[in-house]
Amino acid sequence: MASHAATDREPEEGPYFDEIDEKQSSIIEEAYLRRPLSEIFVRNCCEQKMRRDGSGNGGYRCSQIRQHRCWNKASSEQQMTHDTIGGAIIQTIRSLGKGLDRLLQRVSELLEDHGRRQARQSPPTRKELEDRIEQIIEQVRTMDRTCRQELELLVGQIQAVPYQQFGTNQVVLRVRFQLRLMALLPFQTRAALAARCDGPIEEQFESIPMLVDLFYRSAGPKHGLEALRLKEEEHLGPTAIGRRLGITKRQANIAVQYGKAMRAAGVTDLYVELTETPAAASRWRPPGYRKAQQNKESP
Numbered sequence: 059m060a061s062h063a064a065t066d067r068e069p070e071e072g073p074y075f076d077e078i079d080e081k082q083s084s085i086i087e088e089a090y091l092r093r094p095l096s097e098i099f100v101r102n103c104c105e106q107k108m109r110r111d112g113s114g115n116g117g118y119r120c121s122q123i124r125q126h127r128c129w130n131k132a133s134s135e136q137q138m139t140h141d142t143i144g145g146a147i148i149q150t151i152r153s154l155g156k157g158l159d160r161l162l163q164r165v166s167e168l169l170e171d172h173g174r175r176q177a178r179q180s181p182p183t184r185k186e187l188e189d190r191i192e193q194i195i196e197q198v199r200t201m202d203r204t205c206r207q208e209l210e211l212l213v214g215q216i217q218a219v220p221y222q223q224f225g226t227n228q229v230v231l232r233v234r235f236q237l238r239l240m241a242l243l244p245f246q247t248r249a250a251l252a253a254r255c256d257g258p259i260e261e262q263f264e265s266i267p268m269l270v271d272l273f274y275r276s277a278g279p280k281h282g283l284e285a286l287r288l289k290e291e292e293h294l295g296p297t298a299i300g301r302r303l304g305i306t307k308r309q310a311n312i313a314v315q316y317g318k319a320m321r322a323a324g325v326t327d328l329y330v331e332l333t334e335t336p337a338a339a340s341r342w343r344p345p346g347y348r349k350a351q352q353n354k355e356s357p
């Protein structure tokens with residue numbers, strides 16, 4: 059009988075889920091959840107990695123949250139984070155224009171020595187550089203694990219920084235990073251430069267500082283100052299302002315009010331970087347806080 063035969067044999071050795079310890083399970087989780095940003099995306103609140111949280115559309119948040127070691131609960135939705143960061147990188151690379159000429163010029167300078175070309179490697183042609191850039195853009199567009207190496211080369215690290223929105227308790231995330239133009243060079247060029255330069259070669263080239271919003275701005279914050287300008291300088295009514303800014307009449311009214319509040323407060327940037335728990339925000343109590351309070355209060 060089949061069932062009898064089965065009991066004759068020792069069960070095959072294998073990992074049982076209840077035997078997997080915490081360390082193993084975190085390794086397994088890393089492997090499954092590994093995403094292009096998993097090693098290069100850090101939080102400036104704790105200088106720790108961002109961690110994917112939840113399944114499906116899960117967001118990124120500070121990895122210290124789970125251990126109750128961080129106050130910063132702001133998160134960003136995963137797909138939006140990937141699209142926004144990837145999009146900003148691609149857009150910037152595409153609009154470099156004269157920056158590419160300067161890049162090639164700088165390569166020539168570094169590879170040449172007193173007018174005598176000593177390195178065996180010659181600078182890439184404009185066409186070679188453009189082909190390489192197209193490759194990078196294709197990779198970054200996928201934003202899957204295959205682009206991790208390119209991303210790392212391009213940005214080093216990406217910092218997620220919490221900001222508090224003017225006039226609200228709302229905390230949002232922005233990312234900050236340097237886009238290193240060195241990364242656009244073909245591999246052979248980078249190798250030749252590494253052999254000739256002291257220190258990291260990205261320091262020999264321009265980097266572009268990037269600050270990217272990981273949130274959607276509503277009409278007020280987005281259009282406040284411009285709506286106010288249209289009202290005061292061009293004497294437009296809410297309907298006309300809405301038409302000009304591509305928002306509804308109601309949104310235009312809100313935007314004007316927002317603009318007035320901003321001007322009264324002397325605010326030009328709507329977002330203020332947060333380095334500690336915002337005082338006014340009750341929702342910023344650390345996870346577990348409420349439970350701890352209840353336990354304290356109960357006899």
Ligand SMILES: [Zn+2]
Nearest residue numbers: 103104120128
């Ligand atoms: Zn943190």
